[in-house]
Amino acid sequence: MTLAPARRTGPEAGPARPAPVLSVRDLRVSFPSEAGPVEAVRGVDFDLLPGRTLGIVGESGSGKSATALAVIGLLPPTARLGGRILLGGRDLAAMDDTELSRVRGKDIGMVFQDPMSALTPIFSVGRLLSQALRVHRDLSRKDAWEQAVELLDLVGIPDPRERAKAFPHEFSGGMRQRVVIALAIANKPSVLVADEPTTALDVTVQAQILDVLRLAQRETGAGLVLITHDLGVVAGYADDVAVMYAGRIVEHAGVDELFGRPTMPYTARLLAGVPTVDSGVERPLIPIGGEPPSLVGLPDGCAFAPRCAVARDLCRTTEPDLAAPAGRPGRVACHRAQEIADGSLDPAGDATPPPPARAAERTVGDVVLRVEDLVRTFPVTKGTLLKRRVGILHAVNRVGFELRAGETLALVGESGSGKTTTLREVLRLRAPEGGRIEVAGTDVATLRSAAQVRGLRREIQIVLQDPTDALDPRLTVFDLLAEPLQAAGADRTAVRSRVPRLLDLVGLDRAVGDRFPAALSGGQRQRVGIARALAREPKLLVLDEPLSALDVSVQAGIVNLLVRLKRELGLAYLVVAHDLAVVRHFSDRIAVMYLGHIVESGATEEIFARPRHPYTKALLSAIPLPDPERERRRERIVLKGEQPSAARLPAGCVFVDRCPLHREADESVRTRCRTERPPTVGASDGSDHQYACHAV
Amino acid sequence: MGIPVSPDTTPDGLLATAPGPAAQRPPSGHDGRYLGRRRLYVRRFRRNRTAVAGVVILLLLVLFSAFGGLFTPYHFSDADFSALTQAPGAEHWFGTNQGGNDVYASAVHGLQRSLVIAVTVSVLTVAVSAVVGAGAAYLGGRVEKATLALIHFLLIVPSFLVLALVSHRLAGDWRVLILVLTVFGWMSTTRVVWSVSTSLRERDYVLAAEFMGVRPLRVVLRHIIPNLGSLLIVNLTLGVVSTVLSETALSFLGFGVQTPDVSLGTMLADGAGTITSAPWLFAFPAGLTVLLTVSMTFVGDGLRDALDPTSTTGAAGGRR
Secondary structure (H helix, E strand, O other), X not given: OEEOOOOOOOHHHOOOOOOOOEEEEEEEEEEOOOOOOEEEEEEEEEEEOOXXXXXXXXXXXXXXXXXXXXXXXXXXXXXXXXXXXXXXXXXXXXXXXXXXXXXXXXXXXXXXXOOOOOOOOXXXXXXXXXXXXXXXXXXXXXXXXXXXXXXXXHOOOOOHHHHOOOOHHHOOHHHHHHHXXXXXXXXXXXXXXXXXXXXXXXXXXHHXXXXXXXXXXXXXXXXXXXXXXXXHHHHHHOOEEEEEEOOEEEEEEEHHHHHHOOOOHHHHHHHHHOOOOOOOOOOOOOOOOOOOOOOEOOOOOOOOHHHOOOOOHHHHHOOOOOEOOOOOOOXXXXXXXXXXXXXXXXXXXXXXXXXXXXXXXXXXXXXXXXXXXXXXXXXXXXXXXXXXXXXXXXXEEEXXXXXXXXXXXXXXXXXXXXXXXXXXXXXXOOXXXXXXXXXXXXXXXXXXXXXXXXXXXXXXXXXXXXXXXXXXXXXXXXXXXXXXXXXXXXXXHHHHHHHHHHHHHOOOOHXXXXXXXXXXXXXXXXXXXXXXXXXXXXXXXXXXXXXXXXXXXXXXXXXXXXXXXXXXXXXXXXXXXXXXXXXXXXXXXXXXXXXXEEEEEEEHHHHHHOOOOHHHHHXXXXXXXXXXXXXXXXXXXXXXXXXXXXXXXXXXXXXXXXXXXXXXOOHHXXXXXXXXXXXXXXXXXXXXXXXXXXXX | OOOOOOOOOOHHHHHHHOXXXXXXXXXXXXXXXXXXXXXXXXXXHHHOHHHHHHHHHXXXXXXXXXXXXXXXXXXXXXXXXXXXXXXXXXXXOOOEOOOOEEHHHHHHHHHHHHHHHHHHHHHHHHHHHHHHHHHHHHHOHHHHHHHHHHHHHHHHOOHHHHHHHHHHHHOOOHHHHHHHHHHOOHHHHHHHHHHHHHHHOOOHXXXXXXXXXXXXXXHHHHHHOHHHHHHHHHHHHHHHHHHXXXXXXXXXXXXXXXXXXXXXXXXXXXXXXXXXXXXXHHHHHHHHHHHHHHHHHHHHHHHHHHHOOOOHHHHHOOOO
């Protein structure tokens, strides 16, 4: 299904602005903590017009979620709320919980991040929906059920009459989120609040859900507050954007103005630091130095001043107000906004981009990892006492690749594609269920003793996804870095001399050694994780989603660090990621996985420029671009449905059920797609670009 | 949080020179020497005033039990037949009991016995249950199944019955009491430790340690058990109190402390009967037990806060 997203013309075209459905004035939220009150939201103002979408963007801790919770009145009881939240002339901030319950769900609809925990598991979705209707309206049981079925139909649940009887766990993630949206619009609210509605979903499903959300908004005519950290989502779906930093809105403008000519230095730097799918790889990522501030005891000046390249003395002493610079729509909280608006100052500062450290210096060395025909299955069992085997889950199916020193290979795919299983199999250093794994020239099946396995461990190390969980909270950074050395039998003096050098290597201050991980920021923790992996000078570093747990403004710094380390130490990286845009910036080759199979592989630029496999094409097109202009113009391939379970693999091509090419192909090809698994073939130009598809 | 200062002008360190609050930046020019975890813990512990108070009380109790006997001419087994059930006075500071024994001398000796028994048993029980519970959870498979089967079997065996059967051979020695209390006391804590450890073994840092080539025993000792800290310490403090009390129950079966030997437990049991007629027989041992418990709790809480890096109390100095 190919569609160019239709877009309404904004009401600002007309002379008369309609009255806002939601007005937030000087909203303040603080939470008590041991260290003092955490000022999560510090004076937020905005108006939401009917039928319009306001995107609120910010990093974790910027106060965007606290704002959402305040609007829907679901702040924890310990929170202190100030200011006014006007909804149709009533002040929600002054209401008690009983009064709010009459507003919530009726005048305000909510879509939460995690659709699983947003639905009560013991009721069928039809019952959940009819309950939501009957709470606010006088409906008979039967009428409510009928309306529930209609709502499910509206949000695109196939066979709604039957599915209404199903329970939440019987739905897939994307379908569950559709149900949550149906719940949110059940009573035709005038305001919809969506808090990271697609963050928990796969990227090909994300596009579907955003379309449903837009449809739901059009049906109800509600104003939508879309809260997200993803600038691409905002670019494609919002009319106005408010950028939050340290509890305040720092820039508020129409989506085109904001992305076209960002005025606040933070916005400008954020846009410069975000990797995109379609920008050239040569465009370097310019990281924002430092970390987002803590919200306890903020300094007097602008909260962004310590990280700002164009900050002046005034910025460090007084906090700027949100004001409209002359000659530009939108409001900005910056002392130098006028200069920036006039074009006399570059908000990103004079930070010269780092020299492109890429393909030019790509020296390919020996093969450090060779995987051939790797197979991994898991039994599907039923019953608790006597476990019966009822099927086999083919997690990884005949996967093969090769990785050389100085090279980065990215395994890309959605959750359940088998990429993490592949990685774990490689790291296990044991004979695989099927196929061959060769690490640094040694076939792991030949390793006999535990000592031999430990010996090979020094060649291959891992950086885990979530640095908070990957570092033992009870050990200091020094001990964390000493651990791999001690495991290898290093003595005290060797450890003492190596740890400070490791900290230098990843750009951390040596004094960090005495801290516990809890006292570090997310970016610093990930640097510790990388340093730990490098402690024994491995040849191969396995990176399991190294950036997905980090804030956008910190990601660029880690990407640049990884690129530099690879160059300096001649490492090979095996990266697992779901985000193609991030991967593009530091991988040489990409292998796209779907249901345990590599469906396409090749050089990064080749894959991005000439994707062959329909799944790769869909994956590339599903990623929203942080540029409203192009985001609106380009053709998107929105895949139908979701990735099926690996326990019931189709006999033919694994992608056949969702494939747009298959539906258009002629009969003979269609039969082959159904019955015959496509072989991996190389592209005609003789490069290492390979894909597995009958229809291409 | 400070800006990571990169020593070289590499891409990621590019903006390290961006203006930042100098005061917040960690001091550069670190000499590469680190305090080490133990000294950090001691430092955090010493910031906590109640914990230090707990240590002081505990030390005073130990000193009292060791040297308190020097201040009285009476021995705890001496019977003063001229002063039976006498209230506290100049001659007998804490009074005497029905048999004419000096309560002060008995309390000193009883405290000594109870301290040794209760603290040893409590530490042993917690240590055994931590290693066995966390080890079983981490190793999994057959080891885990066998350990759980043993625990569940021992939990349903009536321990007092077994003790009664073997008592005539082993009874009488307080060192046997320590062994017996440990052998019959480790299971329930182990069961709890095991169930908490099953969630810890799934954590990424355990996985990371495995991938670094850390040996299983070290993973258990270094990554799993320390993260059970609060649970173990609560068990340790509660264990001291419950051991003092269960010791009396076992004395009934002929185990442990037998007359003329005394412990806080036996003194409490004897004194409870005469609480209205001769309250001092109960009050003094009870007071000592309370002091022992309170000090153990203070120390335990202080240890928990000092060992828990997420606790702000440990870092801020014990003011909640």
